[in-house]
Amino acid sequence: xxxxxxxxxxxxxxxxxxxxxSARHPEVRWDWEKEETKTLSFPPGFxxxxxxxxxxxxxxxxxxxxxxxxxxxxxxxxxxxKGNKSGMACDHWNRYxxxxxxxxxxxxxxxxxxxxxxxxxxxxxxxxxxxxxxxxDVCIALKQSGITPVITLHHFTNPLWFEAKGxxxxxxxxxxxxxxxxxxxxxxxxxxxxxxxxxEPAVYTYQGYFNGVWPPGKMDPxxxxxxxxxxxxxxxxxxxxLKSKKGGTRAQIGIVKNIFPFDPYxxxxxxxxxxxxxxxxxxxxxxxxxxxxxxxDFSMPTMAKVEYENPKAVGTLxxxxxxxxSHQRINSHLNLKQFFTIEFYPHEQMTDMxxxxxxxxxxxSIKVASQMGVPIYITENGIADGTDDRRAIYIxxxxxxxxxxxxxxxxxxxxxxxxxxxxxxxxxxxxxKFGLYEVDFITQERKLREGSRRxxxxxxxxxxx
Ligand code: FCB
Numbered sequence: 001x002x003x004x005x006x007x008x009x010x011x012x013x014x015x016x017x018x019x020x021x022s023a024r025h026p027e028v029r030w031d032w033e034k035e036e037t038k039t040l041s042f043p044p045g046f047x048x049x050x051x052x053x054x055x056x057x058x059x060x061x062x063x064x065x066x067x068x069x070x071x072x073x074x075x076x077x078x079x080x081x082k083g084n085k086s087g088m089a090c091d092h093w094n095r096y097x098x099x100x101x102x103x104x105x106x107x108x109x110x111x112x113x114x115x116x117x118x119x120x121x122x123x124x125x126x127x128x129x130x131x132x133x134x135x136x137d138v139c140i141a142l143k144q145s146g147i148t149p150v151i152t153l154h155h156f157t158n159p160l161w162f163e164a165k166g167x168x169x170x171x172x173x174x175x176x177x178x179x180x181x182x183x184x185x186x187x188x189x190x191x192x193x194x195x196x197x198x199x200e201p202a203v204y205t206y207q208g209y210f211n212g213v214w215p216p217g218k219m220d221p222x223x224x225x226x227x228x229x230x231x232x233x234x235x236x237x238x239x240x241x242l243k244s245k246k247g248g249t250r251a252q253i254g255i256v257k258n259i260f261p262f263d264p265y266x267x268x269x270x271x272x273x274x275x276x277x278x279x280x281x282x283x284x285x286x287x288x289x290x291x292x293x294x295x296x297d298f299s300m301p302t303m304a305k306v307e308y309e310n311p312k313a314v315g316t317l318x319x320x321x322x323x324x325x326s327h328q329r330i331n332s333h334l335n336l337k338q339f340f341t342i343e344f345y346p347h348e349q350m351t352d353m354x355x356x357x358x359x360x361x362x363x364x365s366i367k368v369a370s371q372m373g374v375p376i377y378i379t380e381n382g383i384a385d386g387t388d389d390r391r392a393i394y395i396x397x398x399x400x401x402x403x404x405x406x407x408x409x410x411x412x413x414x415x416x417x418x419x420x421x422x423x424x425x426x427x428x429x430x431x432x433k434f435g436l437y438e439v440d441f442i443t444q445e446r447k448l449r450e451g452s453r454r455x456x457x458x459x460x461x462x463x464x465x
Pocket of ligand 1: 200425426
């Protein structure tokens with residue numbers, strides 16, 4: 001009897017665990033033949049947009065990223081794919097008028113872009129008003145073309161002086177971020193009503209402090225927990241500071257959160273489930289929970305534990321910006337050096353990035369973001385597709401996922417495609433072609449991709465609703 005118990009109890013526990021996990025975290029899959037027969041519909045006032053970020057398109061940036069691009073790793077290899085450097089990028093700084101024409105011809109309502117802190121405050125406390133004037137001109141030109149500007153204050157890059165101070169590793173540095181945000185707000189508030197404080201705090205943290213592939217190249221889970229906490233706290237302080245300013249109450253201020261659903265490689269493997277849940281917690285839930293409750297609890301067993309409380313975090317979102325591209329599938333290993341790898345099934349159709357086309361991920365992420373109880377904007381979604389043979393289907397299916405979630409009652413107010421044009425894709429360099437417009441980086445010529453026509457069609461179609 002006892003011997004039997006020894007055998008049955010673990011088997012029973014294993015079954016209960018994997019069945020419960022599977023039921024609680026289903027990997028949603030739809031019948032696409034059926035989905036495609038449904039009519040797309042969007043509520044009145046639903047907005048369409050495209051997105052970019054300063055370092056990826058403007059050119060001429062001197063910041064922590066340009067430094068990173070120019071510093072080889074410990075083996076003398078370039079940090080960026082093929083040794084690419086952002087350099088002149090799309091020369092958007094000079095060509096913004098032409099680019100606004102391109103945005104206009106897509107028929108969209110909004111343009112989300114970021115302001116480059118290192119250009120606005122190149123030295124600590126010294127603001128370059130000509131840079132602020134530049135962004136004001138961009139906003140005015142957008143409005144003249146009937147396009148509403150949406151500004152991101154922090155999109156991964158830091159001025160060198162801020163990086164040298166330890167950037168977001170130290171809570172005392174947040175005062176610099178708040179001061180910068182206030183300057184930008186004072187200068188542009190008459191032209192801009194929608195503000196994103198921080199873009200993808202968990203991605204900045206994960207890549208720079210866990211994976212070590214982005215600046216500052218650290219692999220320190222405990223520090224990662226602190227950096228993520230400080231970025232979120234930075235959001236809270238910027239929100240409060242801007243709200244208390246003249247024009248603050250009317251401004252719509254939110255954070256941009258990347259949500260990647262995590263799925264186990266083997267649904268019967270409890271270890272895959274455990275790692276999946278730890279990663280989902282660290283990179284998706286911790287940030288959202290903090291903004292819901294004011295309690296921060298970053299926990300990666302044996303690696304990191306960071307706890308923090310700030311009740312003032314509650315109510316600091318007028319909206320949530322949601323970025324989603326796909327999901328992550330986790331295969332765990334009994335190896336402390338590499339206890340998991342990200343792997344996909346052979347039948348999953350890949351994008352050019354290391355993740356597949358999985359539109360249900362956007363739907364799942366909308367569900368997660370809806371916990372915040374505020375309107376949701378899809379602030380980024382798009383595909384890297386150099387051969388342009390998957391773009392149209394990606395656009396069609398992900399937007400169907402948005403339409404379906406709205407029909408089910410989720411409060412999604414807008415959708416921004418990433419990206420307006422090909423650009424510098426961080427460590428992936430220039431090989432990842434996310435653009436609705438293809439860019440020739442020698443001539444700076446822009447050309448609409450065939451696959452992008454599906455986006456234009458959907459936008460046009462929705463206007464008749
Ligand atoms: C997001 C970033 C954006 C771009 C896209 C592809 O994580 O916010 O800058 O790199 O991915």
